[in-house]
Amino acid sequence: MAITAETKVCCIIGDPVSHSLSPTMHNAAFQELGLDYVYLAFQVTSSQLREVMDGVRGLGIRGMNVTVPHKERCVRFLDKVDATAKEVGAVNTILNDSGKLFGYNTDGMGAYSALREAGVDPADKKIVMIGAGGASRSIAYTLAPRARMMVILNRTAARASRLAKEISARSKSVRGLTLDSLASKASLEEADLVINATSVGMRPAIDETPVDASLINPDATVFDIVYNPVETKFLREARSKGARTIDGVGMLVHQGAEAFRMWTGREPPLATMRKAVLSRLGGPTD
Ligand code: ATR
Numbered sequence: 496m497a498i499t500a501e502t503k504v505c506c507i508i509g510d511p512v513s514h515s516l517s518p519t520m521h522n523a524a525f526q527e528l529g530l531d532y533v534y535l536a537f538q539v540t541s542s543q544l545r546e547v548m549d550g551v552r553g554l555g556i557r558g559m560n561v562t563v564p565h566k567e568r569c570v571r572f573l574d575k576v577d578a579t580a581k582e583v584g585a586v587n588t589i590l591n592d593s594g595k596l597f598g599y600n601t602d603g604m605g606a607y608s609a610l611r612e613a614g615v616d617p618a619d620k621k622i623v624m625i626g627a628g629g630a631s632r633s634i635a636y637t638l639a640p641r642a643r644m645m646v647i648l649n650r651t652a653a654r655a656s657r658l659a660k661e662i663s664a665r666s667k668s669v670r671g672l673t674l675d676s677l678a679s680k681a682s683l684e685e686a687d688l689v690i691n692a693t694s695v696g697m698r699p700a701i702d703e704t705p706v707d708a709s710l711i712n713p714d715a716t717v718f719d720i721v722y723n724p725v726e727t728k729f730l731r732e733a734r735s736k737g738a739r740t741i742d743g744v745g746m747l748v749h750q751g752a753e754a755f756r757m758w759t760g761r762e763p764p765l766a767t768m769r770k771a772v773l774s775r776l777g778g779p780t781d
Contacts, residue, residue, distance in 0.1 A: 496526050498533060504554070505758055506535045508547060508569075509562035513538070516772050517560050520751050523771035527764040532557070541568055548572040552594050558758035559589040560751075566600075566629060573598040582661075583632050588754040599757070602630060603637025605750025606690075606720065612749070613741045615688065615716055617642045623682050625674065625705045626692035627654035630720055634692050635662055635669075644668035646682040648706070650675075674706065683710040689733075691719040696727035708732030716740070722747050725776050744772055 507517045513536070521534035539547050544565060551559060561569050566585035570576055573589065576598040580586045586598035610617060622642045624631060627649035639645040639662045647669070649655035655671030663669050672679045683689060683706060695705040701724055708729060711717060717733035722743030730740040752763035 496529075496531070496533075499531060501531055503532045503557045503758075504535065505532060505558040505560075506537055506556060507560040507562060508537050508539045508565060510538055510540055510564060512536045512562065515562065516747065516775050517562075517751060519771045519775050520748065520768045521755060524751075524755055524764050524768050525759075527767040528759075528761055530759055530761065532759065539565070541565065544569055545572055548596060551589070551591055551596065555591065555594075557591055558754060559591075560754060561587050561589065563629075570598060572596070579603065579633075579636060583636050585629055585633065587633075587750065588757065590757045599753075600633050601750040601753035602633035602746075603635075604753055605746045605748075606634045606718075607637050607641070608749035608752070609741065609745030610688075610718065612745055613716075613718075615718075615741070617688065619643055620687040621682075621685060622646070622688045622690065623648060623686040624690045624692050625649070625695075627651070627658045627671070628693065630694075631692035632658060634690065634720070638690075639666040639669050642666070645670075646679075646686070647671045648674045648679045648682070680710055684712055686712060686715050689715055689717045689738075691717075691721065691727070691729055694721060696729050697721045698723045702728060704729040704732065708736055711736055711738050713737035719743055720746055722772070723776055725773070744769060744776070747772060 518534050525532040574595045580600035583600050588599040588601050590597045617638050622645045625648045647655045652673040659669045659671030691705045695703050711733050716739045718741040719727045719730050720743045721727050725742050734740045748768045755763040
């Protein structure tokens, strides 16, 4: 696709950002639909965020993704933040509408869509989610109100209880527990859906798992938000126990697809996006 004087620009900011798969994924999607858009990556520090947002307004950059460590801090530089992103306290997607910057958080919906795409409906599920950090917050806010019950397990107990308390008013049943407690073992054994929402197992620490897979019920579905490697050790162990597994590529694609829709007003080409991501991760692309 030729870059012209009319090409619209989208980008991602982060620190570091060079590992990001979003440029590959979005540029493949723009190309597939013949859209005159380009997607770039910029490494920026926290102290540059104000001038970055002014630059987005000044240059008319259409859309932006925000990744670690800027998801929380960027909120203060935006004109408006949608209800979900406000509750979660973090933004991963920005839309520039005529100089006004609107912030969204598409991570939770990305996880939800990835589950639905895999044929899993959280509505009737006992969900055990491991982690209470940024990614877990987005997922908990989206899934807990839709689930039969959710148990949040975290290494640091206080963070698990705090998150459980925050979402309790809108959920049927939610509890926060310490990862290594007896109650946490019992909840894992009874879960229908186990989600690793921590970064444990991500390259290069590919031999780590968030919990012992012997605790996983073979009838459960196990979803890992880590996508590099595509099959984490946790998923591999859960699969060998007989559990159904869902890798993190679907969530990456769907959180990006939500952003793509906002920026372009077009339906994202999901298969193209997935293929582009998998070609970078070295997994099978069909
Ligand atoms: P992110 O935005 O990726 O979620 P984060 O906000 O730093 O990052 O949260 C990381 C999550 O992974 C937390 O739930 C963290 O547990 P703590 O709250 O106890 O720190 C969890 N985590 C990270 N490394 C871990 C490990 N080795 N074992 C268990 N949990 C871990």
